[in-house]
Amino acid sequence: MIISASDHQIFADRGLIRVEGLIPDAVVAPARDLAYGRLEKVGLWRDGAWAGGRDEAQTLKLAKAALKDIGKSSIFKNLLTPDVLDIARQLVNGEAIRAEAYPQFLFTHPNASEWVVPYAAWHLDLPRLGPLGAPGAQMFSFVDTVLPGGGGTLFVAGSHRLLNDVGAIRSQELKKRLREHSYFRDLMDKSIVDRNRFMSEVHYVDDVPLRVVELTGAPGDVFFTDLRMLHAIAPNASGNPRMMITQRFPREAVADHIYG
Numbered sequence: 001m002i003i004s005a006s007d008h009q010i011f012a013d014r015g016l017i018r019v020e021g022l023i024p025d026a027v028v029a030p031a032r033d034l035a036y037g038r039l040e041k042v043g044l045w046r047d048g049a050w051a052g053g054r055d056e057a058q059t060l061k062l063a064k065a066a067l068k069d070i071g072k073s074s075i076f077k078n079l080l081t082p083d084v085l086d087i088a089r090q091l092v093n094g095e096a097i098r099a100e101a102y103p104q105f106l107f108t109h110p111n112a113s114e115w116v117v118p119y120a121a122w123h124l125d126l127p128r129l130g131p132l133g134a135p136g137a138q139m140f141s142f143v144d145t146v147l148p149g150g151g152g153t154l155f156v157a158g159s160h161r162l163l164n165d166v167g168a169i170r171s172q173e174l175k176k177r178l179r180e181h182s183y184f185r186d187l188m189d190k191s192i193v194d195r196n197r198f199m200s201e202v203h204y205v206d207d208v209p210l211r212v213v214e215l216t217g218a219p220g221d222v223f224f225t226d227l228r229m230l231h232a233i234a235p236n237a238s239g240n241p242r243m244m245i246t247q248r249f250p251r252e253a254v255a256d257h258i259y260g
């Protein structure tokens with residue numbers, strides 16, 4: 001599948017694109033069955049519904065044990081299809097990429113009565129590389145449907161375009177510098193209560209439009225994101241567990257530099 005010029009432009013401008021139904025359901029369904037099967041074994045999934053109790057600590061403990069290393073299973077490794085790899089390569093201008101060995105399973109049990117844009121946990125996974133350029137791309141996909149409010153990962157669209165002229169920089173330092181702008185100060189400030197406006201309002205920093213975007217979609221839909229984007233885990237105010245995967249694709253030319 002060839003990414004259109006307009007998708008390339010959206011990726012450059014906003015830092016993410018969505019490709020619907022990229023991973024066939026024949027590939028996603030076994031992963032979904034495996035995840036629900038494991039939850040069922042520990043009593044967290046029953047008769048097609050979430051069955052976690054009120055004991056938050058116990059739920060977390062059971063889910064963690066049940067889902068341990070699930071991303072390393074061959075069923076999950078199959079989610080990295082040739083189409084996914086091919087698009088990731090196109091998004092780094094056809095350069096070679098190094099795929100991480102297996103996808104990371106992203107799970108959030110229903111854990112909130114109200115959905116709100118978080119103030120904490122905003123971060124980058126990998127350092128910005130300064131003169132070595134953009135580190136690469138990352139994929140996020142849905143093992144089961146994730147609706148708005150259902151725990152999909154949050155991104156500050158546009159944030160990859162900021163602070164590219166300050167040399168190599170890691171997550172903590174990047175956040176410190178971003179907080180010099182009132183937009184990011186407010187985003188990461190617990191005392192700002194009117195938080196969902198970050199999803200609806202566009203703010204400009206250095207002429208770059210910024211808005212918080214929530215990843216939602218159906219099984220097999222794939223988001224590709226720029227590894228420089230600020231992102232955060234979200235609360236799950238739905239009645240269903242949030243089940244996604246992610247996998248990073250640093251450019252081969254800089255992978256050793258990133259991973260050391």
Ligand SMILES: O=C(O)CCC(=O)C(=O)O
Nearest residue numbers: 106125152153232233246
């Ligand atoms: O669980 C999530 O949605 C957050 C994922 C994340 O922060 C990451 O992949 O680095």
